[in-house]
Amino acid sequence: MADDRDLLKRIARGDERAFSAFYRAHLDAVVAYLRRRVPEPELAFDLAAETFAVVALRADTYGGDGPPAAWLFGIARNKLRESLRRGRVEDEARRALGLEPVALEDEALARVEERAAAGGPALARLLAQLPEPTRAALLARVVDERPYEEIAVVLECSEQVVRQRVHRGLARLRAGLEGDDA
Incomplete structure (x- = not known):
């Protein structure tokens, strides 16, 4: 957890390597969490992408009070709730980063399912x-x-x-x- 706290501090300063390490450490768990709650792997992937985009943009808002994983899953939960309420995945954070939506091919969808089962x-x-x-x-x-x-x-x-x-x-x-x- 101390490593995650350090990574979030570095992400807040714009450290791309720290973001990459945080992303790799938590991607499977976030995808698995979201996949259990949505019917389509594409939706889980989109929600995970938006979740990590928020991390990239707002790592400075992590207060350090609880485990960084709890903060991350709070973001994922909020993105899921917004998506269910609005009937679509919000992409505000991805747009702010200048990231285009990714269309997943069958092979990529299979990898989402693998990550969800990881x-x-x-x-x-x-x-x-x-x-x-x-x-x-x-x-x-x-x-x-x-x-x-x-x-x-x-x-x-x-x-x-x-x-x-x-x-x-x-x-x-x-x-x-x-x-x-x-």
């Missing part, structure tokens, strides 16, 4: 290895998108404990997934 078995195995309280907090926050306050009531603990569980769970998942790549 980490599936490994992720499931790592989730199963988490202590139950940590897994419950993590899934409630990241998958169900429930607020910390609500999760704390359900799990009968403080909001701070929920935040710690989510943070630790994400750190363990990231370490496990990075270890699988080695």
